[in-house]
Amino acid sequence: MEKKPNRLAQESSPYLLQHAYNPVDWYPWGPEALEKAKAEQKPILVSIGYAACHWCHVMEHESFELETIAKVMNQHFVCIKVDREERPDVDQVYMDALQAMGLQGGWPLNVFLNSDAKPFYGGTYFLPQNWMQLLQSISDAYTKSRKELDQSAEQFVQHLNQSELARYGLKQSNPDFNPVDFEQMFQRLKGRFDLKRGGTSGAPKFPMPSIWRFLLRYYHHSQELTALEQVNLTLEEMAFGGIYDQVGGGFARYSTDEEWLVPHFEEMLYDNGQLISLYSEAYQVTRNELYRQVVLETIAFVERELTSPEGGFYSSLDADSEGVEGKFYVFTQAELNQILGGEAELAGKYYNTSPEGNWEHGVNILHRRQTDEAFAADQGLSLDELQEHVQNWKDTLLQARTERIRPGLDDKILTSWNALMLIGLTDAYRAFGEPRILELACANAHFLLHHVKQEDQLFHNYKEGKATIDGFLEDYALLIQALLGLYQITFEENWLKEARKLTDYTLAHFFDSEEDLFFFTSNAGEQLIARKKEIFDNVVPASNSVMAMNLHLLGLFLEKERYSSLSDRMLSRVRDLVVQEPSHLANWASLYFLKLKPTAEIAIVGPEAHSFRNLLQQHFLPNALLVGTKEEGSSTLSLLEDRTAYQGQTTIYVCYNRACQLPVQSVAEALDQVSHI
Incomplete structure (x- = not known):
């Protein structure tokens, strides 16, 4: 019998399109489905996953493709499919709800809502017989005990709307960033190290780049060899393991075992972008040629497998091919x-x-x-x-x-994930100075500003010529960070201007002045049952920690005290949590590092400004920012005001804490000045 398409056939998300011929009468998330539920007073089933999710595929084949199960779903529920990568806001709200129910989160995420979109029950993967039984139980309960379910849903909504700061007992305090707290962060992390295979103890093993980038900064601050040794152990074991594609480059999502041997074979853009940054910085510290090899091979993988003709980066490659996990990558x-x-x-x-x-x-x-x-x-x-x-x-x-038959490609382009790869490319160019890396970075930046930006507003997604979903804080925060990095490897001030415009837009539309933190969603966009703030650094750094770092740097670039003091207040809000739980707030911990000592402002003026910059950036300078120009008086930046090329020779000015060192005319002298800050 010929399969008929459902409403998902009109969507662009590869994950939604995978379900377009299910007999389930799926709706995408949106007004049509929500209004239908209200009109018919039916419960809503929201099923959330993503294209590279193995168990999402399994549940589809076992349950959503069966006519008998689909009949029950269609009769008793309004069924909504959500791509969590397209709608992280929806995923965030209902994942939080599931955890509030005392249940373990994960994907596929299946949550039952009342007709007002308020959650009352949920779970992850279900066997077909268990799923059918649950559907019937939920339907019966909704008919017979609607009042009780509505009351339960209301309680969950109250929980969801509780302030994150109130939930963790965090209070506003005066900024006080001290070495004692910073040392405590390292000691807490140290207790979780796997001293045999690197990473943190236990399985599965996720790369978690933010943790190891923090350790590089801790080592830079303290010269504590234990920190560097753990970074080196982790990076070497990952590069040697099956989590790294030894043939084609690039990293899989995570390792299922403690030895980095058996990966979950999906390859995600966001992991690879961050790992390019991590290995590039580690190379700057160690000059380990293995790290160079990993970076260049991973960039080659992204260029070969995940780059669109327009210069955008696709989202991921599936773990499966021909229905078998890892088949594309393994050999007898x-x-x-x-x-x-x-x-x-x-x-x-x-x-x-x-x-x-x-x-x-x-x-x-x-x-x-x-x-x-x-x-x-x-x-x-x-x-x-x-x-x-x-x-x-x-x-x-x-x-x-x-x-071989290739794994499925998720060819949607996400702004935040592209920004992470762009950050990776800027970090790699700093370390290696390869012209092709700079070309890729600039092409991607131009693509993003042309296709996902409209005036000062960003969209989250792009596919087939269309950007349709309003941007989230992660899109703004990560693109701002990428643009700040791009300015520093090019000295083209347009990137800095774009970063400032996006920053001011986030302050106008995402900022909560009562808590000195940013909401994940804009006040101009769709309003869900809860408006969340993202505080914890997970696989991707929290959008609030990224914004706090952006504000710190922009405050210095532009000499805007308003930005700098807001960054201080944001970090002071979560400081106690950062000290207690650095493994879950590692990017915040890296920001803490920036606050311990004044950031070095390095201004380069003269005909060799670009070559001097490239020589400086080969070194690991985690608490320095660079500005520069070949021609005196051609910049609008106050950090370059009255800076001259002494006797026509390229001159470097190193300043910090509103005080400048004597101008010098060699990279070696400038590095010596920075080292004494």
Whole structure:
């Protein structure tokens, strides 16, 4: 029987389109579905997931594709499908509701609402028989005990609307950022280290870049080797593990085990953007060539697999191909023998493969356990000889993979995730100075400002020529951060002007002056049953922590005390929580680092301003900002006012805390001045 499309066939989200031929009468989130529920006084089922979610696919195949289950859903519920990546605001509200019910969160997220869109029950994945039983139970209860369910829903809504600051007992206090608290953050994190395989203890293992970027800053402040050693252990183990695609570059979402071996194979833009930043900064500190290799291979992966012709970056690659998780990435020993021929034996040792396989069903996840130097010595090869072999293996296996059926591509373009990749590219350009990286960064920035920005307002999404969803705080915060970084690697002041305009828009439309924090949603957009604030740094840094850092830097760039003092107040609001729970507020902790000492303001003026900048930025300068111009008097920035190229030679001015050092004319002298701040 020919399948008929439902309303989701008109959507652009790949996740919603995956459900477009379900027999379930799905609606997208919007007025039509919500008004229908009110008119018919039916309960609402909101089912939330995303395109690369394995268990979302499983529940679709097991339940949503079955006529018998769909019949019950259609008869008794108004059924709404939500792509959590398109609507993080909806996901945030109902995930919070699920957790308020005392239930474990995750995706697929299935929440039952009354006809006023207020939640009263929910869960994640359900087996088909359990799902059918739950549907019938909910329907019966809604008919017979509606009053009780409405009362319960009202209580959950009250919980959802409770201030995050009140929930955690946080009060306004005077800004006081001191080394004792900063040290305590490290000590609390240290207790969670996995000293054998890196990362934090336990499985599954998520990369969590914000934690390791904070540790790089803690090391810079304290010179505590334990911090740097844990960063190096973590980054090396991830780069050696199956979580890293040894053939094509790029990182999977997380590792299911404690050894970074078996990934959940979905590859997300937001992870890879942040990991490019992390490995680039670690390279600046250590000059470890492995980190350079990881960054350049990961950028190559993004350019090859996730870049649109217009310069935007797609969202993700699915974990599954041909309905099997990881099939695209793994090899049997027989396949390796056939593809690599006489090289297979040495490659098998390098990548730890075996005839019986190192994962399920006799397949091998390629991974490493030694540095190239150690492996070359064990095999009686020079390092150059080994690396030539390895590059040939990668090229050959990558070519062989092109013959396979590819994982599904989620080709929607999200502003916030693109900004994270743009930040990664700016950090990589700082570290390596590769012209192609700068080209990619500028192309993406121009794409975003052209396609997702309308006057001073951002949209969250873009696909097929259309941007349809109002931007969230994460879109503004992360794009502002990216633009600040882009200015510093180009000295083109337009990027700084755009960052300021977006900042002023967020202050006008997202800011809560009572709590000195920003709402996740604009006051000009759709109003849900609760208006949330994002405080905790998770896999992606919290939009409030990013905005607080932006305001700190913009206050210095533009000499705007209003921005600087607001940044101080935001951090002081959550300071106690940052000290107690740094693993969940690691980006806030990195902002705390910026407040411990004055930020160095480095102004470069003269004909070699760009080359001096590039030399400076090869070094890890986490508490410095750079401004510059080739021509005196051509800048509108006050930090460059009255700055001259002494005797026509490029001159560097290092200032901090409203006091300047003597001008110098070499990068080495400027670095020495910065080191003594």
